[in-house]
Amino acid sequence: MRCAFTVACIDEGAHPEYLGKDDIQLGKKETVKDTARVLGRMFDGIEFRGFKHETVLGLAEHAGVPVWNGLTDLFHPTQILADFMTIIEIFGHLRGIKFAYVGDGRNNMANSLMIGCAKMGMDCRIVSPKSLFPAKDIVAMAEGFAKETGASITITDKVDTGVKGVDVIYTDVWASMGEEDKIPERIKLLKPYQINKEMEKKIGNPDYIFLHCLPCFHNLDTKLSQQFPEICEATDDIFESKHSKVFDEAENRLHTIKAVMVATLGR
Numbered sequence: 001m002r003c004a005f006t007v008a009c010i011d012e013g014a015h016p017e018y019l020g021k022d023d024i025q026l027g028k029k030e031t032v033k034d035t036a037r038v039l040g041r042m043f044d045g046i047e048f049r050g051f052k053h054e055t056v057l058g059l060a061e062h063a064g065v066p067v068w069n070g071l072t073d074l075f076h077p078t079q080i081l082a083d084f085m086t087i088i089e090i091f092g093h094l095r096g097i098k099f100a101y102v103g104d105g106r107n108n109m110a111n112s113l114m115i116g117c118a119k120m121g122m123d124c125r126i127v128s129p130k131s132l133f134p135a136k137d138i139v140a141m142a143e144g145f146a147k148e149t150g151a152s153i154t155i156t157d158k159v160d161t162g163v164k165g166v167d168v169i170y171t172d173v174w175a176s177m178g179e180e181d182k183i184p185e186r187i188k189l190l191k192p193y194q195i196n197k198e199m200e201k202k203i204g205n206p207d208y209i210f211l212h213c214l215p216c217f218h219n220l221d222t223k224l225s226q227q228f229p230e231i232c233e234a235t236d237d238i239f240e241s242k243h244s245k246v247f248d249e250a251e252n253r254l255h256t257i258k259a260v261m262v263a264t265l266g267r
Contacts, residue, residue: 127162
C-alpha cells in the first residue's frame, strides 16, 4: 500500500515524503494533535499507515488537509476500493454480488469489507469461528447502511452455507498486526476455514473469483510458513488458479488511490 501511494503521488505530479516510526513522534514526545498541525502546514495531504485507529482520527481532525487511512488496526478502507474495482472489472457491478469473507472475522479487512459491502448493496457473509466474529458495533453500523441500500449482512460460523454460491471469496492472514504470538492458536482455530479445493466445491460457482489483500501464505516458500507449515490461509492451487485475481487487485490499489487523492485534493 505504501508503494501504491508513493507511485500514485508521483504519477499525479506530486512529491511524496516518507516519515517512518523513527522520524516522527506521534504521541511519544509530541501529541498527535501537535504533529497534525505541524504536518498540515508542510504538506497538502497525509497518508497514515500504522496501528492505532485513534491516531488517524486525530490527524484528520487537526491537520487541516486531507488525511488518507492507509491501514489501522480497525479499518483498511483504501484496500477495499481496489477490491471493489477488481470486482467491477470482472462482473461489471457491485450491487447484488454475493461476497464471502472467510477467516478472522474481527480484523481490519473484515470490518472494512462488511461496511463497504453494506454501502454498495451487496450480499456480504462473514464466515468465521464464533470467537472471531466481528464486534457488535461494527455489525450494527453495517446493518444500518444495509437498510438504506438493500444489502444483506450475514455473520456465521458455518462454512457450507456461508460460501455457497458466492461470486467472490476473500481471506486474509490468520494473525493480524501484533498477534504473531497467537499463530499456533489461530492455525488450530482457523484451519477449517482455509480456502482450498474442498471449499471450492462448496462454493459451487464455476465463475467465482478469489481475492486477498496480500501478502498471502499459500505455500512453504517463506520463513514464517516454514516455521509454521499449516499457516496457509489459502492453498497454492487456489492462489495460482484462474479464479485468483489477487495481482489485478494489487495493481488496482494504485489506480484507486490516485482517484482518492485527486478527488480530495481538488476540493
